[in-house]
Amino acid sequence: HNYDFLRVLLERVDPLFGLSNGKLFYYKSKNIEQKSIFSKGKDPELTPIESPNAHKGEIRKIIYSKINDGQLDVLITASSDRTIKLWEPKNVKSNPCFQTIVGHEGSILDMIYMNKVDQLVTSSTDRTMRIWQIDRARQLLLHPWFVIYQKIQDFTSINQQQDVDVWINCLEVNDTEKLGIYAGDSEGSLLKFRAPKEWRKKCEFDFEYKKKGIHGFGLIQVLDVKKESCTFTIGFDQKIKGYGAQQDEFFCMNNPQKVLYTSICWDEHEKLLYLADEVGYIYIANVYMGEKYTISKQLYKCKTKIKKIAIYNDGPFRTLFCFTERGMKAFRIKMGQKTQDIEGHTDSILKIICLDPKRLEQKTNEEIKDKPKIISCSLDNTIRLWDSKKMDVINVLESPDNSELSCMTFLANCCLVATGHEDGALRLWNLEISSSVVLKSPKGGNHTNSISCIIGEIYKDQEFLVAGSYDGTLSIWEVSQKA
Numbered sequence: 001h002n003y004d005f006l007r008v009l010l011e012r013v014d015p016l017f018g019l020s021n022g023k024l025f026y027y028k029s030k031n032i033e034q035k036s037i038f039s040k041g042k043d044p045e046l047t048p049i050e051s052p053n054a055h056k057g058e059i060r061k062i063i064y065s066k067i068n069d070g071q072l073d074v075l076i077t078a079s080s081d082r083t084i085k086l087w088e089p090k091n092v093k094s095n096p097c098f099q100t101i102v103g104h105e106g107s108i109l110d111m112i113y114m115n116k117v118d119q120l121v122t123s124s125t126d127r128t129m130r131i132w133q134i135d136r137a138r139q140l141l142l143h144p145w146f147v148i149y150q151k152i153q154d155f156t157s158i159n160q161q162q163d164v165d166v167w168i169n170c171l172e173v174n175d176t177e178k179l180g181i182y183a184g185d186s187e188g189s190l191l192k193f194r195a196p197k198e199w200r201k202k203c204e205f206d207f208e209y210k211k212k213g214i215h216g217f218g219l220i221q222v223l224d225v226k227k228e229s230c231t232f233t234i235g236f237d238q239k240i241k242g243y244g245a246q247q248d249e250f251f252c253m254n255n256p257q258k259v260l261y262t263s264i265c266w267d268e269h270e271k272l273l274y275l276a277d278e279v280g281y282i283y284i285a286n287v288y289m290g291e292k293y294t295i296s297k298q299l300y301k302c303k304t305k306i307k308k309i310a311i312y313n314d315g316p317f318r319t320l321f322c323f324t325e326r327g328m329k330a331f332r333i334k335m336g337q338k339t340q341d342i343e344g345h346t347d348s349i350l351k352i353i354c355l356d357p358k359r360l361e362q363k364t365n366e367e368i369k370d371k372p373k374i375i376s377c378s379l380d381n382t383i384r385l386w387d388s389k390k391m392d393v394i395n396v397l398e399s400p401d402n403s404e405l406s407c408m409t410f411l412a413n414c415c416l417v418a419t420g421h422e423d424g425a426l427r428l429w430n431l432e433i434s435s436s437v438v439l440k441s442p443k444g445g446n447h448t449n450s451i452s453c454i455i456g457e458i459y460k461d462q463e464f465l466v467a468g469s470y471d472g473t474l475s476i477w478e479v480s481q482k483a
Contacts, residue, residue: 016049016089017328018059018077024049024087049087053097057081061111064089067118068134068144078122080107084132086146098143103130110171114179117195117203120146121181123168128153129183131205150204152193155185172222172231181205184219188235214241214249225266232273232287234261240275242287251287256296263309269318270335276306276322299331300324342391347380351408354388375417375431377408383417385431397429397436411456413463414479420451426467428479439465439477447471 016026025046057080067074075087075096084101106125113120120132131150138145157164167186174180179195189212193205215235223232229245240261242251255261255277263276275283280300299322300306308323311333318333353375373394374386381404383397397417399405404422411418417429424447426439440446449471456479457464465477 016062016064016075018062020058022055022057022059022079022081024054024059024077049096051095051097053085053095053100055079055081055083055085057107060108063111063113065113065115067113067115069118072144076111076113076120078108078111082107082124084108084111084120084122086143099145101132101146103148104128109167109169112171112173112181114173114175116175116179117199119149119203121171123171123183125167127155127165127167129168152205157187169218170221172224174224175226179203180208182222182224182231184222184233186218188213188215188217188219188237190214190219190222190233211247215239220261221264223264223266227268228271232264234264234275236260240264253285253294257281262306265309265311267311267318269313274309274311274320276309278305279303280306282306282309282320282322299329340391342386344384344393345376345378345380345382347378349376349378350405352376353408353410355410355412375408375410377405377419379405381405383408383419383429395431395434397434399427406451407454409454409456411463411465411479413458416479418454418456418465420454420467422450424448424451424469424471426451426454426465426477441475445475447473447475
């Protein structure tokens with residue numbers, strides 16, 4: 001769980017991991033002088049936690065949290081063996097398990113802890129969601145003792161014509177002043193349960209609403225971003241969706257690899273969404289700018305499934321932790337870092353365009369994706385084409401001396417660069433053969449002053465160039481696809 005793993009880092013304790021056989025392990029520093037296993041030094045050693053009360057099935061969820069009004073550090077585990085166990089995280093040698101919670105009649109799927117009310121919430125394949133809280137009648141015990149407080153069941157199917165079992169796949173705390181719980185079910189619906197106004201005195205949750213079938217299949221994770229007042233969900237339909245404060249959808253993206261997203265987390269510092277999938281890809285999305293402002297990188301070359309990701313902010317540095325079935329890797333995140341000074345232009349730069357162009361195959365006349373490139377234009381009256389990786393100049397196109405450049409755009413369908421000039425001229429440039437042509441109106445309606453702005457637009461599969469001039473006029477040109 002993202003938050004709980006960060007708590008492990010902040011408390012400087014050894015991280016703990018649950019395995020599919022029900023055993024717990026923790027990473028122990030080999031070098032005594034190492035303050036943290038993530039600092040430079042020898043690789044950490046994976047050490048088992050020996051306990052006669054270990055789980056008998058796969059550990060599905062681990063939470064590290066402070067409970068009982070922040071007085072006690074506790075490790076909580078949930079398993080497919082239908083039990084929840086509470087452990088002393090700093091006492092890993094002498095039987096650290098101090099309570100086993102039973103009650104569910106099916107495998108436990110997810111678990112969250114609400115620190116504001118000291119309540120533990122679990123969901124299971126027995127089609128129930130259960131809320132546990134500390135028994136105040138047992139305050140004299142050495143450790144807090146959890147008992148059942150509320151049971152929520154009878155999750156109805158969106159398909160009323162069939163008798164379908166529905167259960168809660170994933171849970172998330174809506175940790176605002178209006179305390180609530182988000183629950184994603186096995187049919188792809190998002191449910192919300194709200195606490196009463198006086199939840200500090202007594203906190204029983206009531207059903208608030210259900211967004212039916214937001215994903216084609218069940219939900220995998222719900223992520224609530226409190227400061228941005230938005231919620232993100234990933235499902236078995238290979239999509240991620242984002243919802244605003246009024247629960248209106250503002251973001252949706254299919255997985256480019258056509259596989260499942262497995263985990264998501266939010267970078268509060270950069271306001272970016274990180275996503276992981278089951279073939280080893282990490283995606284970084286600017287959800288406010290749209291799907292096209294998403295970058296991706298395959299961190300694991302052999303299509304390794306990333307099970308969980310977490311972001312850790314340590315001052316100016318940020319670290320991305322990726323968890324797989326084989327272990328964990330940490331990646332340092334660097335953004336906005338200056339890599340080099342790129343020289344070429346001799347005067348002020350007017351515009352830079354980053355593009356993913358296409359080229360025409362000569363024999364078949366089919367469009368083939370070309371390597372990403374960068375185009376720049378400058379007051380030195382040149383247009384330069386750059387290699388996006390090495391940032392070497394591929395080609396230099398020079399405008400006539402009597403026709404200075406004033407603006408530039410790129411026509412995606414035709415794969416042509418369009419430029420406006422100080423003398424009112426409009427030019428189309430072919431980057432492949434380094435040639436240009438001046439656009440002229442047969443009716444003599446050319447611009448008489450400098451071109452101030454140009455843009456390319458596509459309407460009904462036809463591309464148009466729109467230009468504005470200091471002479472107070474607009475011109476619209478129909479551009480044919482180049483041969």
